[in-house]
Amino acid sequence: MLKKLLVGLAAAILILVGLIASRPAEFTIQRTATLPGPTDVAFAQVNDFHQWNAWSPWAALDPNMKTTYSGPQSGVGAGYAWTGNEQVGEGRMTIEQSRAPEHVRVKLEFIKPWAATHLTDFHFKPVAGGTEVTWAMSGTNDFMGKAFGLLMDMDAMVGKDFEKGLSNLKGVVEAEVKKRAEAEAARVAAAKKAAEEQAAAAAPVVAQPTP
Template sequence: MFKKIAIGLAAALLLLLGVIATRPNTFTLSRTATVPGTPDIAFALVNDFHRWGEWSPWDKLDPNMKRVYGGAESGTGATYAWAGNSEAGEGRMTIEESKANESVRIKLEFLKPFAATNLTTFTFKPAQDGVEVTWSMSGDNNFISKAFSLFFDMDSMVGKDFEKGLASMQTAATAEVAKRAEAEAARKQAEAKAAAEAAAAAAAAAPAVAVPTP
């Protein structure tokens, strides 16, 4: 009896291993949203790791998370490392390529709770109501991730975080658009005031014109 059970379990295990082995060797997932403003606004939020706190869906997972910035201030060569609780994990990001207002390619390295290296890409395209931002991630599926995919939909799980992050990016971009509009209005007001003061000063400095008497 025991022998039959053992044989059955071994057969089931082999079947499971076979199913896992047939899972895709790579994965790709992406989400797209329209972000208000010109492309440079959304681009700046991604291209500078110091600004990820304004929209990243993972930035607030651990209020005590340690962050280390390195390399370039922003753009190609900039790095960001984090270490937090079990939910935030530990990892590192490096901007490998940055094309102004067009795209940002990032090497994403997870260290904890599991090790993995993925490629993350952001693209920015002008749209009718702002800029179309597409956030994509791709990588290799090792045996563990293949097994994980049998029970959990990675596209759905990570995709929700992407959607949340893009929604926060929309909020941050909206605030930046309003800030720029206020600055532009203040600039125009200052220019108008300066022009009025200059005109008044010129009028005051102009010689008086004598009016002939009859």
């Protein structure tokens, strides 16, 4: 009886292993949203890691998370590393491609709780009503990654984070567009006032008649 149970268990394990091994290794998770404003506003928020805490869906998961920046302020070579609780783990990001205001590619390296390397791409396209932003992550799952995929819907789980991040980014972009509009209005008003003052100063003085 015990022997039959062991044989059955071994067979079940082999079937499970075969099922996991047969799953596709390559994956892509992608979400798209339309944000108000020109492409350069949204691009600037992604191309500079110093701006990510304002919209990243993971920034608020650990208030005590330690972060460090490296390389240039923004663009190719800019780096960001983090160490935090079990929800955020440990890892680093590096901008590998930056083509303003159309595309940013980030190399995403997880260190803890498990090691993995993926590519993250942001594409920006002008559309009616603003900018279409597509956030995509692609990579290759090892055996453990494939096994995890049997238990959890990675597209739904990570996609939910992408949707939240894009929603946060929309708020940041809206605020930046409003800030730019107010600054432009103030500049135009100041220029108009200066022109009026200059015109008044240059106007000829009309002599008053002597009583």
